[in-house]
Amino acid sequence: MEANPHLITAKELADRLGSPDLPIVDASWHLPAQGRDAKAEFAAAHVPGAVFFDHDAVVDPGSTLPHALPSPEGFAAAAGALGVAETDKIVVYDGLGLFSAPRAWWLFRTFGARRVRLLDGGFPAWRAAGLPTESGSAHPLPKTFHPTFDADAVVTLAEMRQHVETGDVAVADARSAERFEGSAPEPRAGVRSGHIPGARSLPFTVLGREGRLKTPAELRAEFERAGIDPAAPVVTSCGSGITAAVINFALASLGNTEARLYDGSWTEWGSAADTPVETGGARQVAAKP
Structure with a gap:
């Protein structure tokens, strides 16, 4: 390999x-x-x-x-x-x-x-x-x-709103499935529970094993389970922009170095008064054999 x-x-x-x-x-x-x-x-x-x-x-x-x-x-x-x-x-x-x-x-x-x-x-x-x-x-x-x-590496709140409206790019959320679904409270005060409409749940923890990145085949399977094409445009998000980068790193390891990161992430989106929020829907689909 x-x-x-x-x-x-x-x-x-x-x-x-x-x-x-x-x-x-x-x-x-x-x-x-x-x-x-x-x-x-x-x-x-x-x-x-x-x-x-x-x-x-x-x-x-x-x-x-x-x-x-x-x-x-x-x-x-x-x-x-x-x-x-x-x-x-x-x-x-x-x-x-x-x-x-x-x-x-x-x-x-x-x-x-x-x-x-x-x-x-x-x-x-x-x-x-x-x-x-x-x-x-x-x-x-x-x-x-x-x-x-590299301004293209970063997604702003305004750009994120546009992506939600058009659905033109996959959004990968690195938080836990429970936080994504809205069944677990957010750790920061004043931040609503749930996720960005249309986002896919891809907890950063599924991309590694014992502190190491999984193999390329395993990574592709995890992206597939989340309904994300790892070769296509992707915007990553998490709670505050830290673990979203684990997804960016995994994508770069698969050859996709163009993935972008929503820097404000859920803390910004979930605390804004006028941003739409969805709950539920974190379950992944089974990977193809």
């Missing part, structure tokens, strides 16, 4: 530690319900030479939405301070394996970095391989990140 060009194994990374153009980014982030502190975990142990990417800090400071896309200048400043340039061979990982790292992967690519890969299996795979770790804070040498913003 051909290797996924968007992944790097723990062994491959270990063999290249210390390369000046290979910044390693710990992009761990956790939901409050998970009861984990990503910053504290980074301080306790991380891949040698890694820096910590704070998803709650690298945002648009003027937005009330969580994880709102920063400006190109804001992202460039944050990336440069972490010692990352857009020309580097960037490796991103998280503490669960396949959760928040794809969001950082997507952000770096959206702002102009093209050589970005995920550590296959994330930090759990690194530790399982018995590879060395280090503790404490990171002290990277700053670099200059020259941003080139």
